[in-house]
Amino acid sequence: MLHVAVVRFPGSNCDFDALRAAERGGANAYFVWHRDNDLKGADVVLLPGGFSYGDYLRSGAIARFSPVMQAVRRHAESGGPVLGICNGFQILCEAHLLPGALMRNAGLSFVSKPVDVIVERPDTAFTSAYEAGQRLRLPVAHGEGRFVAADDTLRELEAEGRVVLRYVAASEASPYQPNPNGSANHIAGICNPAGNVVGIMPHPERADDPLLGLGDGAGFFTSISKASVR
Amino acid sequence: MNFRVHVRVMPRTGLLDPQGQAVEHALGALGFGEAGDVRVGRAIELYLAASSRAEAEARTRQMCDKLLANPVTEDYLLQVEEG
Numbered sequence: 340m341l342h343v344a345v346v347r348f349p350g351s352n353c354d355f356d357a358l359r360a361a362e363r364g365g366a367n368a369y370f371v372w373h374r375d376n377d378l379k380g381a382d383v384v385l386l387p388g389g390f391s392y393g394d395y396l397r398s399g400a401i402a403r404f405s406p407v408m409q410a411v412r413r414h415a416e417s418g419g420p421v422l423g424i425c426n427g428f429q430i431l432c433e434a435h436l437l438p439g440a441l442m443r444n445a446g447l448s449f450v451s452k453p454v455d456v457i458v459e460r461p462d463t464a465f466t467s468a469y470e471a472g473q474r475l476r477l478p479v480a481h482g483e484g485r486f487v488a489a490d491d492t493l494r495e496l497e498a499e500g501r502v503v504l505r506y507v508a509a510s511e512a513s514p515y516q517p518n519p520n521g522s523a524n525h526i527a528g529i530c531n532p533a534g535n536v537v538g539i540m541p542h543p544e545r546a547d548d549p550l551l552g553l554g555d556g557a558g559f560f561t562s563i564s565k566a567s568v569r
Numbered sequence: 570m571n572f573r574v575h576v577r578v579m580p581r582t583g584l585l586d587p588q589g590q591a592v593e594h595a596l597g598a599l600g601f602g603e604a605g606d607v608r609v610g611r612a613i614e615l616y617l618a619a620s621s622r623a624e625a626e627a628r629t630r631q632m633c634d635k636l637l638a639n640p641v642t643e644d645y646l647l648q649v650e651e652g
Contacts, residue, residue, distance in 0.1 A: 396636070442584070442585075443587050446587070447588070447591055489641065
């Protein structure tokens with residue numbers, strides 16, 4: 340059975356949702372504390388959302404130096420799948436496992452609502468359950484989700500097809516505002532060059548069952564169980 | 570020697586600074602319409618021991634590059650004083 344480590348930092352608050360979603364996806368999921376030095380044989384690592392270390396200094400800036408992040412870095416560099424959701428995405432950027440940064444939303448408000456995104460990379464360990472171009476409705480809940488990067492980094496992300504999720508324009512099919520935070524190129528999620536490290540602002544773990552009102556996120560966790568066990 | 574270092578971290582010029590915009594609007598509403606190009610950053614002060622002013626500055630630059638500022642989005646300025 341696939342082993343999924345959910346890393347908990349002081350201030351993580353989507354940890355139980357992520358654990359439960361991974362279990363529902365068919366994995367053996369367990370928590371790893373930020374002071375732990377190893378991932379207990381994890382095949383896949385999830386960095387859940389929240390406000391690690393109170394977002395002091397910058398979101399994710401302090402979490403980056405947690406002992407467990409050394410193990411996460413080794414896991415990522417050896418090709419192991421890592422998914423950072425929301426604050427987890429911010430931590431991956433601060434740790435330089437993903438490029439760019441997440442800044443204060445353009446509208447200044449904390450935005451908590453469903454948005455529509457397009458899956459542009461269905462070939463990662465977390466998105467293989469989806470089709471290229473598939474439209475998902477997922478909740479976002481963040482105050483600092485505006486992805487920014489240097490112009491050459493943005494060009495590289497686009498040229499290499501490393502945008503995993505992109506906010507889509509509102510239409511009759513969607514009453515939701517297209518880009519909730521003003522991110523560059525409407526980016527909602529990216530991956531590293533190898534495609535094993537993925538960071539996304541939307542919360543699929545809050546949308547993995549129609550009973551929750553939204554079910555489109557389940558694919559992120561059923562994708563994991565299809566990932567090869569190393 | 571001991572040094573007192575003042576670090577000023579500012580959002581990089583050219584990047585949208587919604588905090589600065591909000592403060593600018595609030596200043597306008599208070600009758601300070603002459604205020605413009607408001608930007609909001611962060612000030613950090615610290616003491617450190619170093620053998621020279623140059624070393625104090627070099628060490629603080631390392632702190633900024635590694636933690637205190639985000640090289641993607643922020644620039645920083647240092648002011649080093651003995652004391």
